Structure formats: structure tokens, C-alpha cells
Amino acid sequence: MHLPPAITTYLTAHNARDVDGAITSYAPDAVVTDDGRSYHGPDEIRAWLAGAASEYTYTTELISATQLDQERYDVVQHLEGDFPGGVVDLHYRFTLRGSAIVRLVIEP
Template identity: 85%
Template sequence: MDLPPAITTYLTAHNARDVDSAIAAYASDAVVIDDGRSHHGTDAVRAWLAGAAAEYTYTTELIAATRLDEERYDVVQHLEGDFPGGAVDLHYRFTLRGSSIVRLVVEP
């Protein structure tokens, strides 16, 4: 499936641990929900991205992508690394506004 540029930019940059390029895909009022915590706005999302990049070493593999409607996409990635459990499939549930990510929910 062809994903919108904002999502492919984010995924590529996040996998490369390139926080500056990843944050460029987000709207200034974006919200990220991960591990039960909400991160509101560019500064909070940047801090979340930087923390996620530094906390563990892992690899990702895109295993599925579904367009839910005009603005929402569900992307499933398989992660393996030195985090608790060592392997997990995570859903990245994106909501777009125009060409930017306005919401991302990361959950199993």
C-alpha cells in the first residue's frame, strides 16, 4: 500500500533515529499517545521521539498497512530489540490533517 508522504517520512526518520526529520512530519498541535502517556505539541513530541530513540536498540519491519478512511491509517510494525520481551508487533494509528500527522497512537 502506498502511504501518504507524512507517514513514510516519519517512519523512515524514526527508524533512522533522525528526530528532526521525524518531527517535520507532525503538525504543531499534534498529539502522540504511547505506553499510556500523551504528548501534546511539537516540543513534547520531540522529547518523546528523542527518548524512544535513546532508550532501547531495536529493528523494525513494516508488516501491514491499512487505510481506514481519508485521514486515518493503521500501520503495523514488528520490533525486535533489547526492550522487555524482546519482540512485539505494534500498531501505529495515524490521523492526518492535510499533509501533517495530527495524532499518533502506538499500541499492541
């Protein structure tokens, strides 16, 4: 499936642990929810990205991508690494506004 540039840019940068590249995909008022915690705006999202990039070592594989409506996409990634459990399939639920991510929820 063809994903919007904001999502592909984010996923590519995030997988490469490129915090500066990943943050460019977000709107200034974006919110990310990961592991039950929400991060608001560029400063909190940048800190979350930096922590996620350094906390564990893992690989990702894109499993599927579904466009839910004009603004929402569900991307499933398979992760394997040294995090608790070692293997997980995660849904990256993106909401876009224009060409930017305004909401990302990451959950099993």
C-alpha cells in the same frame, strides 16, 4: 500500499532515529500516545522521540498498512530488540490533517 508522504517520512526518520526528520511530519497541535502516555505539541513530541531513540536498540519491519478512511491509517510494525519482552507487533494509528500527522497512537 501507498502511504501518504507524512507517514513514510515519519517512519523512515523514526527508524533511523532522526528526531529532526521525524518531527517535520507533525502538525503544531499534534498529539502522540505511546505506552499509555500522551505527548502534546512539538516540544513534548520531540522529547518523546529523542527518548525513544536512545532508550532501547531495536529493529523494525513493516508488516502491514491499512487505510481506514480519508484521514486515518493503521500501520503494523514488528519490533525486535533489547526492550522488555524483546519482540512485539505494534499498531501505529495515524490521523492526518492535510499533509501533517495530527494524532499518532502506538499500541499492541
